[in-house]
Amino acid sequence: MSGLIALDWGTSSLRAFRFDGMGQLDETRMRPWGIRHLPEGGYDTALADITAGWPVLPRLACGMVGSRNGWREMPYLDLPASASQLAKAIGAVRAADGMDVHLIPGLRDPHGPDVMRGEETQLIGALELHPELAATSTVILPGTHSKWAAVRDGVVTGFRTQMTGELFAMLRQHSILGATGAEAANDAEAFERGVGMARDSGAAGALSRLFSARALMLDGALAPASVPDYLSGLLIGEEFRAALADGLACRDTPLQLIGEAALCERYRRAAAQFDITLPPPIADAAARGLWQLAMQAGLVPVHHEESRAC
Amino acid sequence: MSGLIALDWGTSSLRAFRFDGMGQLDETRMRPWGIRHLPEGGYDTALADITAGWPVLPRLACGMVGSRNGWREMPYLDLPASASQLAKAIGAVRAADGMDVHLIPGLRDPHGPDVMRGEETQLIGALELHPELAATSTVILPGTHSKWAAVRDGVVTGFRTQMTGELFAMLRQHSILGATGAEAANDAEAFERGVGMARDSGAAGALSRLFSARALMLDGALAPASVPDYLSGLLIGEEFRAALADGLACRDTPLQLIGEAALCERYRRAAAQFDITLPPPIADAAARGLWQLAMQAGLVPVHHEESRAC
Incomplete structure (x- = not known):
């Protein structure tokens, strides 16, 4: 029996995927x-x-399981990196x-320096x-630590x-900006306003506009319940502003989101305020990336389109 | 008997200054x-x-005592604002x-929007x-919420x-960047490195470089105990980078610090990395500002240099 057990093993959750020998x-x-x-027993x-x-099958894992605090530390692979190098x-x-x-292994960008672990596998899946x-x-790849990755060839x-x-x-739970005493409302307009504030902050950047959340609230121009959406827009908008300033995103380079639908929808709305249209997100690319890397590593037999169609 | 009781009444402390009728x-x-x-009794x-x-004397207070959560709310005064308008x-x-x-009252900059309460009095004191x-x-005015104020005429x-x-x-106590498990060292080199990272982040800004604290630590290129100084440098450096980008600071405009010596020294060191030389800080300008505003408001008689010299 052939096939693969693929594991996406992160900081807060573990997912297991069972593939048959054809990658199904x-x-x-x-x-x-x-x-x-x-759990007890580790x-x-x-x-x-x-x-x-x-069944007993080859097992391949990505994510924080390979970090210093994981099962075994896998050194980062330096960029530039392809699927075959990974x-x-x-x-x-x-x-x-x-x-x-x-x-x-995770990837390391020596020019940051910056590191990722788990997202590299999602990237390979997205490319497949x-x-x-x-x-x-x-x-x-939006999230706790959002990643913006450039792919060439x-x-x-x-x-x-x-x-x-x-x-x-952190800002909601531990800062004066979060201390509004109000339940968070769902306020699309406040989100857009936050994105606009980040976009219009120019080279100064949105960190220098963070306090506007409080000033607008004191002004009566932003409802306390809308501060969270304003902050969400400000921080997501800042991702786009900084990525454009950094050359990590260009208006003529295709941009693609990978992630959970509701969060990705926020990024699509923010992008629109930068005149960028994003295609629908890829919901989950980890499983596809694990299969792809298992094939390239010879853990499962390589199947071509012809054989898959049999 | 003439004179003034001046109060600097902020969020976390209360200071009282007794002046004689000559402003001593x-x-x-x-x-x-x-x-x-x-205290109990409010x-x-x-x-x-x-x-x-x-003795019974006119009393004048500045700071959060005049805020919405203070003794009585004083509406903000909109910019541009002079001592006499205040x-x-x-x-x-x-x-x-x-x-x-x-x-x-505090000041409000409608172009931020932004607000201050207490710092306006320190500014008036510094100008005197x-x-x-x-x-x-x-x-x-460095601090929990640092203020950069432009003065013209x-x-x-x-x-x-x-x-x-x-x-x-917040980053030290509640983020992954603070979770180093190490006691903070005093590392001037790490501070400088953080300032340099912010300065060299260009238009993207230092928020996009925050994660470098973790990547450098994982690399073994930054000791866990030095992460706090690195972050301090990154955030203070970002103040200078953003202020220069925003036109709030120019290399040919005199810059002046007001505040506590050790914190101001960090700002002076950061400024040096932007080729800006800052004069010694003004330690405390609140008392002077309170006296000055009391005179302009007619709460104490106006004394000229001649009468003071009597």
């Missing part, structure tokens, strides 16, 4: 066992549980069941799902992390 | 009774205690002892102490709040 996804499982929230117990009842750099950790779990992105594109040539999600949560 | 500062008292930490008890044994906008609250406490700043200068024409102090504390 047969089953997906999810557990809240990120590397900071492992990695081995988590692995045994999430793959219970599945596949060649795959290492392994021996599990308690006597078999290996292969680990995909949308081959037209390979020539020239910038891929945006199928190779990841640069990327930048924006701590948008973490900053947003 | 006779006594200073301090209590931890900011408007969020009032404002009246705090006032009675801190002025105990002092003096004319002074209001009052009647204390339980039957006498008024006069309150200085250093009349050469009145023609053209930018005054920097003795008038405050614009200002910008940077949430540097609050962001720094």
Whole structure:
């Protein structure tokens, strides 16, 4: 029996995908066992549980499981990096069941410096799902730590992390801007206003406009319940402003979002205020990337379109 | 008997200054009774205690005591604003002892929008102490919410709040960047490196470089104990970068710091990396500003240099 058990093992959750030998996804499982929230028994117990009842198959994992605080540290691979270079750099950790779990390394951009772990696999998946992105594109992966990655000729040539999600949560929970005493409303106009404030901040940037959230509220020009959406717009807008200033995004380079629908919709709305039209997001590219890298690493037989069609 | 009781009444502390009729500062008292930490009995008890044994004199206060959450809300005065306009906008609250406490309004920059409360009085004090700043200068008041204020012909024409102090504390206590597990070292080189990272971020700005603190640490290129100084440099450097980009600071406009010595020294070191030489800071300008505004409001007789010399 051939096939693959693919693991997307991050900080806060673990997902397992079972592929058949033709790359068909047969089953997906999810557990809240990120590397900071492992069950008793640690990695081995988590692995045994999430793959219970599945056949013995090669196992390949991406994400924080390969970090310094993970199961085994996989050194970052320096840019520029292609799928085949990533596949060649795959290492392994021996599990308690006597078999290996292969680990995909993260990527390091020496020019930041900057690092990613897990997103590289989503990028490879996105390039398989949308081959037209390979020539020239910038891929945006919104999240706690948003990544903006530049792709040229199928190779990841640069990327930048924006701590948008973490900053947003911190500002709401721990700053004077979050101390409004109001339940957050869903205010699309406040979001747009925040994006506009970031866009119009020019070279000074939105960090210098953060306090406007408070000044507008004191003015009565922004409802306390709308401050969160304003801040969300300001921080997401700042991602676009900075990426355009940095050359990580250009108006004539295709941009592609990967991520959860509601969050990606915010990015699409922000992009529109920069006169950028974003195509529908790719919902989940990790599974496709794991399969692709498993093939390139020889963990599963390579199948061409012809054989798949059999 | 003439003279003035001047109060600098902020969020976290209360200071009282007793002036004689000639503007000579006779006594200073301090209590931890900011408007969020009032003693039982509130404002009246705090006032009675801190002025105990002092003669009955006109009382003038600046700071958050005049805010929405203060003793009585004083509407912000819109820019451009001079000392005489501020003096004319002074209001009052009647204390339980039957006498008024006069309150200085804060300033509002409609172009931010942005607001300050308390710093306007320090600005007026600085202009009295250093009349050469009145023609053209930018005054920097570092702190939890740093203010950069532009002065032209003795008038405050614009200002910008940077949430540097609050962001720094939040990033250290609540973000992944602060989760280093190390005691903070005093690392001047890491500070300079952070300033350099902000300066060299160009139009993209330092918010897009925040994650470098983590990437450098993972690289082994920044000691965990040095991350706080690196972040301090990055955020203070970003103040200079943004102010230069915004035109709030120009290399040919005199810049003046007002504030606590150790913090101001960080700003001087950061400025040097932008080829800006800052003069020694003004340690405390609030008392001088309160006296000056009391004179302009007619709360104390106006004395000229001749009479002072008597």
